[in-house]
Amino acid sequence: MKDISLYIPGNSFFHRCDCRVKLLFIAVYTVIAYMFFTPSVLAFLFVTAMVFNVIAIGSKAFTHLMTKMVVIMMFFLIIIHGFVNPVGVTPATVYGHTITLPFFGKYTVEGFYMGLVNWLRLSSVILIAELFVTTTSPAEMMSGFHKIGLPYNFCFMLSASLQLIPISTREANIIASAQRARGLSEKTLVDRFKGLVPMFVPLVVSSLGRMETMSMALESRAFGNTTKPTELRDSHFKKSDFAAAALAIVMLFAFAGIRAVYGSLDIVNQISSIRDIFALSFIGR
Amino acid sequence: MAETVLEFKNVTWRYEGTPKKGRNALEDVSLSVKKGEYVGIIGANDAGKSTLCRLCNGLIPNSFNGDLSGDVFVNGRNIKDIPTAQLAGEVGSVFADPEAQLSQISVFDELAFGPSNLEVPREEIIKRMEETMDIMGIRAFRDRSPFSLSGGEQQKVAIASVMTMTPEILVLDEPTSNLDPIGTESVFMIIDELNKKEGMTIILVEHEIELMAQFVDRFIVLDEGQVILDGTPEEVFSHRDVFEKIGIFVPTVTEIASIADKKYGSWDGSKYPITLNEMLDKIDERL
Amino acid sequence: MSNSAEKKVIAKVINLEHVYPVAKGSEGIHALKHVNLEFYEQEITAIIGQNGSGKTTLSKHFNGLLRPTSGQVIINGRDVAKRRVSEMAKEVGYVFQNPNYQLFCATVREEIRFGLKNLKLKESEIKEKTVEILDEFGLRSIAGKQPVSLGMGTKKVVALASVCAMDPEILFLDEPTTGQDQRGKTRLGNLALQMKEAGRTIMIISHDMEFVARYADRVVVMTKGEVIMDGTPEEVFSNEEVMERAMIKPPQTYAIANHIRDKDDSFPCVRLDADLTAKLLTEKGLLK
Numbered sequence: 001m002k003d004i005s006l007y008i009p010g011n012s013f014f015h016r017c018d019c020r021v022k023l024l025f026i027a028v029y030t031v032i033a034y035m036f037f038t039p040s041v042l043a044f045l046f047v048t049a050m051v052f053n054v055i056a057i058g059s060k061a062f063t064h065l066m067t068k069m070v071v072i073m074m075f076f077l078i079i080i081h082g083f084v085n086p087v088g089v090t091p092a093t094v095y096g097h098t099i100t101l102p103f104f105g106k107y108t109v110e111g112f113y114m115g116l117v118n119w120l121r122l123s124s125v126i127l128i129a130e131l132f133v134t135t136t137s138p139a140e141m142m143s144g145f146h147k148i149g150l151p152y153n154f155c156f157m158l159s160a161s162l163q164l165i166p167i168s169t170r171e172a173n174i175i176a177s178a179q180r181a182r183g184l185s186e187k188t189l190v191d192r193f194k195g196l197v198p199m200f201v202p203l204v205v206s207s208l209g210r211m212e213t214m215s216m217a218l219e220s221r222a223f224g225n226t227t228k229p230t231e232l233r234d235s236h237f238k239k240s241d242f243a244a245a246a247l248a249i250v251m252l253f254a255f256a257g258i259r260a261v262y263g264s265l266d267i268v269n270q271i272s273s274i275r276d277i278f279a280l281s282f283i284g285r
Numbered sequence: 286m287a288e289t290v291l292e293f294k295n296v297t298w299r300y301e302g303t304p305k306k307g308r309n310a311l312e313d314v315s316l317s318v319k320k321g322e323y324v325g326i327i328g329a330n331d332a333g334k335s336t337l338c339r340l341c342n343g344l345i346p347n348s349f350n351g352d353l354s355g356d357v358f359v360n361g362r363n364i365k366d367i368p369t370a371q372l373a374g375e376v377g378s379v380f381a382d383p384e385a386q387l388s389q390i391s392v393f394d395e396l397a398f399g400p401s402n403l404e405v406p407r408e409e410i411i412k413r414m415e416e417t418m419d420i421m422g423i424r425a426f427r428d429r430s431p432f433s434l435s436g437g438e439q440q441k442v443a444i445a446s447v448m449t450m451t452p453e454i455l456v457l458d459e460p461t462s463n464l465d466p467i468g469t470e471s472v473f474m475i476i477d478e479l480n481k482k483e484g485m486t487i488i489l490v491e492h493e494i495e496l497m498a499q500f501v502d503r504f505i506v507l508d509e510g511q512v513i514l515d516g517t518p519e520e521v522f523s524h525r526d527v528f529e530k531i532g533i534f535v536p537t538v539t540e541i542a543s544i545a546d547k548k549y550g551s552w553d554g555s556k557y558p559i560t561l562n563e564m565l566d567k568i569d570e571r572l
Numbered sequence: 573m574s575n576s577a578e579k580k581v582i583a584k585v586i587n588l589e590h591v592y593p594v595a596k597g598s599e600g601i602h603a604l605k606h607v608n609l610e611f612y613e614q615e616i617t618a619i620i621g622q623n624g625s626g627k628t629t630l631s632k633h634f635n636g637l638l639r640p641t642s643g644q645v646i647i648n649g650r651d652v653a654k655r656r657v658s659e660m661a662k663e664v665g666y667v668f669q670n671p672n673y674q675l676f677c678a679t680v681r682e683e684i685r686f687g688l689k690n691l692k693l694k695e696s697e698i699k700e701k702t703v704e705i706l707d708e709f710g711l712r713s714i715a716g717k718q719p720v721s722l723g724m725g726t727k728k729v730v731a732l733a734s735v736c737a738m739d740p741e742i743l744f745l746d747e748p749t750t751g752q753d754q755r756g757k758t759r760l761g762n763l764a765l766q767m768k769e770a771g772r773t774i775m776i777i778s779h780d781m782e783f784v785a786r787y788a789d790r791v792v793v794m795t796k797g798e799v800i801m802d803g804t805p806e807e808v809f810s811n812e813e814v815m816e817r818a819m820i821k822p823p824q825t826y827a828i829a830n831h832i833r834d835k836d837d838s839f840p841c842v843r844l845d846a847d848l849t850a851k852l853l854t855e856k857g858l859l860k
Contacts (some may be wrong), residue, residue, distance in 0.1 A: 038429035206670070214294045216339075232393075462750060571858045
């Protein structure tokens with residue numbers, strides 16, 4: 001059966017890392033990413049997140065679904081920001097730093113800047129989240145969620161529904177076959193619309209049947225007896241977990257310090273060309 | 286003499302919403318099961334087999350609505366007085382649809398699920414899981430998703446996942462009805478092993494009468510909510526007329542012996558065979 | 573088959589192969605390997621084998637739910653792969669293992685009308701045919717009931733009736749006996765015989781050897797995507813080597829006969845039921 005989780009089994013440092021440390025990294029990256037408004041810091045986050053991914057899953061880091069998503073977002077965010085100026089009146093309208101592209105119209109430098117910043121921000125967060133989902137097995141993930149305080153019943157519901165998706169998909173396929181074999185036509189859109197009832201009713205009926213067995217089975221295994229079931233996975237931090245967590249916290253404080261002293265490093269008022277963006281943010285004013 | 290672990294005293298149960306002219310699901314059922322017994326329950330569809338199972342593990346009256354009269358005792362205590370969770374640790378239940386019983390992400394978590402809900406200490410759970418995985422021969426699946434296994438393997442995991450709650454009684458409601466012959470046989474083998482080696486009390490509901498006849502100590506035959514026969518396989522199958530009336534077949538070998546006896550007068554007066562091997566042994570005497 | 577000379581061939585499977593694609597780069601799962609079979613009118617064929625032997629994959633090629641990787645399935649002289657599934661429903665009926673997957677209407681009557689409406693018949697014809705089918709399958713008294721509320725056995729009959737309403741020449745029954753008690757099995761078996769008499773070609777996919785031995789005229793044994801034997805029940809169930817390869821236990825009557833034949837090969841290889849077995853054992857003096 002097709003596995004729907006994004007987990008890629010392995011034995012890298014990040015695979016062995018406690019799930020809570022990885023969640024901490026996601027939190028730290030997100031906070032830092034939203035503290036700054038400059039490509040340099042964000043590019044640092046982006047590159048480190050990508051390096052972590054490569055360490056964890058090797059070349060698959062470049063072909064993973066979430067990496068692909070980041071690439072697609074690059075096109076959308078940077079292009080759209082450049083053309084439409086989402087914040088309304090930007091310095092571009094004031095300073096008039098635009099590039100005129102044939103057929104497409106005016107592309108603003110400041111819009112590009114904002115697109116770049118937003119893209120780097122979002123992708124840093126996505127990439128660090130990718131590290132979490134590819135190196136944490138669903139089981140660890142659930143126990144991790146429980147450890148950080150989400151209610152047990154909620155975690156159970158989450159994992160049980162993850163399990164149900166492939167079953168329901170397979171069932172839906174069988175039902176579709178069953179109805180087609182009864183002569184249900186699928187030629188036109190109207191036919192397909194009419195076909196929803198013969199699809200839907202059996203799916204509901206069989207799901208209800210399964211739910212009955214499931215609830216009996218759960219009850220027979222004392223589900224609901226406690227909100228604090230025995231935790232089986234090792235809940236102690238290893239040395240490496242402490243080290244990784246410390247690194248995350250150091251990063252957080254370091255960047256918070258930079259932010260306190262230098263501000264968000266927003267340079268949108270000082271740029272007049274795309275070259276300026278890179279020169280000013282990486283070399284300094 | 287072994288102690289009684291399960292007892293029904295004049296139990297009548299009617300599901301809520303049964304139409305007025307409909308009958309009770311169980312009608313005045315009395316029976317007792319001794320420790321280590323392997324009991325097969327047979328009957329036509331709707332004879333009350335599943336209802337009987339649900340009463341053993343307290344699903345009735347805890348999760349189903351209806352009217353109960355009479356008493357069910359597990360290990361001498363009335364199920365009405367035992368909290369459901371505790372009862373779950375004493376009576377393990379396995380159902381027909383293997384997928385619907387499994388809910389966890391890996392076989393490991395599946396086995397841990399029951400005892401951890403009972404807040405059994407971690408070391409104890411691990412110990413039980415190790416033992417159970419060896420007994421059931423499912424160690425190789427430890428980290429796999431239960432949903433990636435075949436039906437027979439899933440059913441073994443389902444049995445294992447109640448075993449870790451260390452029940453004394455195992456109630457199985459048609460555990461092989463969704464399996465192919467290989468899966469069916471492997472499940473029958475494992476149940477037999479649990480009974481013979483681990484001394485578990487087994488209550489098994491099935492349609493596979495010929496296969497059951499090889500293993501069970503005792504058959505209970507239900508019809509329309511009532512116990513109509515209760516005894517060793519030999520005793521029960523000697524009532525062919527009753528089986529005919531309720532529309533279940535006795536094992537083919539028993540049928541053959543009976544026809545040979547009644548129609549051809551060629552049976553030597555010994556007990557009718559129950560299993561294929563008994564019949565073959567008999568034939569071998571003269572072959 | 574001995575009677576193939578007189579009987580009309582309804583369906584032909586020629587060199588059928590099916591490979592389920594898996595992930596890129598790997599080989600795929602070879603579910604069917606060069607299967608050649610012919611099916612005749614008025615015949616009940618049972619297809620047996622363990623899960624994963626290719627039975628269901630084979631059956632889905634008959635109404636186009638699966639397309640061959642190579643080879644052909646020809647029904648009434650036409651290649652199935654070139655036709656739509658909904659169009660095939662007129663010729664090939666398929667009753668699924670779980671009737672809950674098939675039934676969805678508010679009443680049994682509606683369930684039977686559903687297929688007829690898909691065939692775009694006139695209302696008067698639909699009415700007439702529905703009554704006919706309700707009678708044929710003994711469902712008249714429950715025509716107004718909700719299929720969901722019925723017992724498993726009756727649901728199966730309703731599913732069967734709703735498929736037969738479209739008057740298919742070929743009828744597939746996938747595991748008709750699961751979850752059925754003896755009464756239900758007998759009822760379905762008799763309906764199968766009744767439909768065979770009416771001239772249909774019936775194929776049963778089953779794990780239930782007793783049922784197969786009782787009702788099938790012919791048994792096809794499959795393992796690992798290949799047909800390893802094709803013959804009458806007595807031929808198949810007395811072939812111990814094939815039974816072992818397919819990991820199938822023959823019905824007890826045949827197991828007894830096989831056991832005796834190991835030492836006394838004069839024991840006849842015939843179609844056995846309990847009565848005949850008792851008679852033969854008596855004649856051989858093996859019981860007293």
